[in-house]
Amino acid sequence: xxxxxxxxxxxxxxxxxxxxxxxxxxxxxxxxxxxxxxxxxxxxxxxxxxxxxxxxxxxxxxxxxxxxxxxxxxxxxxxxxxxxxxxxxxxxxxxxxxxxxxxxxxxxxxxxxxxxxxxxxxxxxxxxxxxxxxxxxxxxxxxxxxxxxxxxxxxxxxxxxxxxxxxxxxxxxxxxxxxxxxxxxxxxxxxxxxxxxxxxxxxxxxxxxxxxxxxxxxxxxxxxxxxxxxxxxxxxxxxxxxxxxxxxxxxxxxxxxxxxxxxxxxxxxxxxxxxxxxxxxxxxxxxxxxxxxxxxxxxxxxxxxx
Amino acid sequence: xxxxxxxxxxxxxxxxxxxxxxxxxxxxxxxxxxxxxxxxxxxxxxxxxxxxxxxxxxxxxxxxxxxxxxxxxxxxxxxxxxxxxxxxxxxxxxxxxxxxxxxxxxxxxxxxxxxxxxxxxxxxxxxxxxxxxxxxxxxxxxxxxxxxxxxxxxxxxxxxxxxxxxxxxxxxxxxxxxxxxxxxxxxxxxxxxxxxxxxxxxxxxxxxxxxxxxxxxxxxxxxxxxxxxxxxxxxxxxxxxxxxxxxxxxxxxx
Numbered sequence: 001x002x003x004x005x006x007x008x009x010x011x012x013x014x015x016x017x018x019x020x021x022x023x024x025x026x027x028x029x030x031x032x033x034x035x036x037x038x039x040x041x042x043x044x045x046x047x048x049x050x051x052x053x054x055x056x057x058x059x060x061x062x063x064x065x066x067x068x069x070x071x072x073x074x075x076x077x078x079x080x081x082x083x084x085x086x087x088x089x090x091x092x093x094x095x096x097x098x099x100x101x102x103x104x105x106x107x108x109x110x111x112x113x114x115x116x117x118x119x120x121x122x123x124x125x126x127x128x129x130x131x132x133x134x135x136x137x138x139x140x141x142x143x144x145x146x147x148x149x150x151x152x153x154x155x156x157x158x159x160x161x162x163x164x165x166x167x168x169x170x171x172x173x174x175x176x177x178x179x180x181x182x183x184x185x186x187x188x189x190x191x192x193x194x195x196x197x198x199x200x201x202x203x204x205x206x207x208x209x210x211x212x213x214x215x216x217x218x219x220x221x222x223x224x225x226x227x228x229x230x231x232x233x234x235x236x237x238x239x240x241x242x243x244x245x246x247x248x249x250x251x252x253x254x255x256x257x258x259x260x261x262x263x264x265x266x267x268x269x270x271x272x273x274x275x276x277x278x279x280x281x282x283x284x285x286x287x288x289x290x291x292x293x294x295x296x297x298x299x300x301x302x303x304x305x306x
Numbered sequence: 307x308x309x310x311x312x313x314x315x316x317x318x319x320x321x322x323x324x325x326x327x328x329x330x331x332x333x334x335x336x337x338x339x340x341x342x343x344x345x346x347x348x349x350x351x352x353x354x355x356x357x358x359x360x361x362x363x364x365x366x367x368x369x370x371x372x373x374x375x376x377x378x379x380x381x382x383x384x385x386x387x388x389x390x391x392x393x394x395x396x397x398x399x400x401x402x403x404x405x406x407x408x409x410x411x412x413x414x415x416x417x418x419x420x421x422x423x424x425x426x427x428x429x430x431x432x433x434x435x436x437x438x439x440x441x442x443x444x445x446x447x448x449x450x451x452x453x454x455x456x457x458x459x460x461x462x463x464x465x466x467x468x469x470x471x472x473x474x475x476x477x478x479x480x481x482x483x484x485x486x487x488x489x490x491x492x493x494x495x496x497x498x499x500x501x502x503x504x505x506x507x508x509x510x511x512x513x514x515x516x517x518x519x520x521x522x523x524x525x526x527x528x529x530x531x532x533x534x535x536x537x538x539x540x541x542x543x544x545x546x547x548x549x550x551x552x553x554x555x556x557x558x559x560x
Contacts (some may be wrong), residue, residue: 012525050374122360154350217404245404278534279401281397281399281400281401282401282402284365284385284397284401285397285401286414287384287389288365288385288389288394288395289389289411289414289415289459289463290386290389290390290414290463291386291414292386293386294383299406299409299414300403300406302405303403303404303405303406303410304403304404304405305405306405
């Protein structure tokens with residue numbers, strides 16, 4: 001059912017060697033390839049057939065659900081609307097991601113619009129990897145949108161990674177946090193050649209004692225360009241932090257704009273941002289351990305994006 | 307084992323009337339470090355101690371003169387090649403890395419991955435607790451922690467020549483003694499030629515030979531006892547006769 005190419009893409013975006021255990025939904029070239037439910041996790045097509053609804057029963061713990069998308073059909077731009085309903089006090093891992101294999105001159109792309117409703121006290125780890133490969137010259141684009149609503153006491157940790165091969169990415173992350181909920185976003189993006197990537201993030205801290213931490217690590221090589229925008233708006237006593245670091249190499253360019261808006265006197269908001277080349281002292285140290293200049297550069301970037 | 311021949315190092319100075327004047331930091335150093343000995347390099351701030359240490363490691367390129375290591379001219383070798391030849395360097399202000407752990411640095415320094423061997427390496431170094439292994443070597447570490455890690459990665463290289471630039475910066479008082487013992491033990495057990503740049507008397511006392519650098523030149527080489535007068539003289543200005551005067555009109559030769 002899965003050919004070698006499918007397997008390579010699945011391995012890259014979801015660390016899957018084969019069909020996973022538990023609940024999963026694998027979408028290939030805009031259509032459902034295979035799906036399975038578990039006792040606590042159900043996956044159904046949505047009413048208008050444009051995506052899926054993943055429902056996780058309250059109290060479900062230590063379960064995971066895989067929903068990778070793979071694309072290898074020339075000229076296809078696949079748009080999908082997925083909803084995740086996470087029951088109270090559940091504790092689950094959701095592994096998404098999209099792998100594109102482009103073998104022709106025609107463009108291929110995917111836009112995944114994901115909406116999460118995370119119930120009271122639930123914990124979610126969301127892992128999303130984007131990857132593109134193939135010898136074709138067609139443009140590969142990935143434009144994900146992620147909307148997260150955290151109810152009281154919910155915790156969401158998001159790992160968003162785009163490493164290699166994607167020509168154009170325009171990402172939007174939106175989140176609204178109710179009381180005592182917590183959101184942690186870790187975004188890592190590497191661009192090279194003429195690639196462009198934009199990341200827009202809007203986080204609203206609506207509830208008392210809500211917390212958000214947005215970390216972005218960018219490596220911009222070749223003639224590529226990355227823009228990062230993040231806004232945390234505080235409407236209550238809360239804590240928010242944005243940390244965005246970019247390493248620029250060759251002719252790479254970067255625009256980073258963190259913004260903080262405090263609409264409540266007890267809001268505590270901070271940010272740190274840096275753009276620059278790899279620090280000389282880091283290169284010197286690794287070279288003094290016997291690494292060549294190029295190996296030192298690679299090792300520093302590997303750690304930075306880990 | 308390490309010979310410095312008429313070594314000079316200059317940087318671009320402030321633009322003078324003619325523009326682009328060179329400023330000499332190291333002004334013709336000649337010295338031979340003998341195998342297995344412990345040297346302390348000291349001198350006033352800005353005298354060129356760290357610059358000299360960095361010239362030996364290749365971090366600063368020599369402007370003229372040459373450096374011979376075990377008979378091989380290394381003047382034009384890169385940092386990487388000098389490291390491979392057996393020179394290790396401990397930075398005064400160690401680099402911090404996002405996402406790289408102490409374990410990974412040790413692995414890069416030695417090629418060792420096995421837990422048992424890493425633990426025995428830490429036992430040998432002695433000053434780093436085992437729970438350091440999985441710490442990320444980033445800005446969250448204290449000044450003392452990062453210095454211990456720096457020292458460990460230097461020793462882990464099993465160098466023929468180890469250079470330590472101000473190894474006690476940020477280190478608590480109770481660790482300095484064990485640190486001196488460690489460097490002496492490495493010298494004794496592995497025959498490591500050791501160069502410590504320091505102002506701290508405990509390192510000067512531990513050294514077989516002291517070099518005092520001032521104004522980019524070696525102004526003294528010998529044992530600590532003989533160096534003390536000169537060091538005391540340098541520590542505060544008291545209008546010595548060498549300054550050609552005994553009042554506020556004295557000419558300063560420092």
